[in-house]
Amino acid sequence: MKYYTFYRESNNFDDILNDLIIKKIIDEKIRWFQYLIIGMNEKHEQTFSYITLKYGDEMKQELVKDFSPVPGVDYIPKRDANLYKKAIE
Secondary structure, three states, X not given: OEEEEEEOOOOOOHHHHOOHHHHHHEEEEEEEOOEXXXXXXXXXXXHHHHHXXXXXXXXXXXXXXXXXXXXXXXXXXXXXXXXXXXXXX
């Protein structure tokens, strides 16, 4: 099953849901405030490119932003002094 997530501020997804090509192959749809997720079987590969070309501007890749810290930007990693010993003693 392949899922596509759409976002619109107007909360109006009637054109996507009433599209004759997409309407035939939608197996699952989930809708909440300003978002729509449609799920389709993976055997309809030609339609995936059609959806991407026609409605690609409203598609979202990630719903939740990754807030994990980035080393060197958000914090300075501890350095191991053993890594910096001189080779000649």
